Amino acid sequence: MTRNIRIIPDYPSLLSLPQETISQSYDILILPGGGPGAKTFCATREILELINEFRKAGKWVATICAATTALVAAHKQFGGEKGRVTSHPSVKEEVEEGGWEYSEERIVVDGKLITSRGPGTAMLFALTIVELLGGKEKRDEVQGPMVTAESL
């Protein structure tokens, strides 16, 4: 724990709850990047169900890097609306093959979907999430002392 922020990797006990309870209890589902991790997301039924539950509940779903493929995989299985998204360039084809509108912007917000591209866009991704959930003032408060580049 640092700066009074407690980060709990609570995957097993979280997934023991009913999916509906999870999507009602949390504001956002954030899927981090990494090729092998994204492959695991796509192959894990509980994760795809969770994405579907959050989307159905009208909650935020955010993916970065290769994790956007999990959004595509969840949609293949459960349907729902597609949106405009981005991802790591290496999985662009996989996302497009799923029929999603592809953008090469560094961050894309479409409805309740937030998607981004890679390690170099992670700061922008994180700050955008802070702004969408906590407001511009909160974003400025967090971003100021971080000495970010003028253009993220």
Place this chain on the structure above:
Amino acid sequence: MTRNIRIIPDYPSLLSLPQETISQSYDILILPGGGPGAKTFCATREILELINEFRKAGKWVATICAATTALVAAHKQFGGEKGRVTSHPSVKEEVEEGGWEYSEERIVVDGKLITSRGPGTAMLFALTIVELLGGKEKRDEVQGPMVTAESL
């Protein structure tokens, strides 16, 4: 371990070696940021000695965020040359009081000293270290797939 990079937090066994052995075995000493961590660096004799050993041996020393204060503290104790550096804005005065030339650039390389400013400059800091130790080609190879901003 991911992508065949093994990261070992080996602080206790490392510090059991003679300081000279350490500075001869490693190319660079990198001190990460964070206010409380930097205060601990400054209050830990072994760390200040290690900084001094690396500098005496002509090896790279890199500090980011508040960690530049440890560079200043080591110099106060052991002397040596001062250089042009940067740090997190919150510890600018502390660095200047030590008599070091202060820059507000996001990354400063002066001789064998590499200094940077905060979480928002961490990517630039890391890639600069890769370039200085591994060459421009290696930096490009690492940076390309990361989808970094045009101006870091």
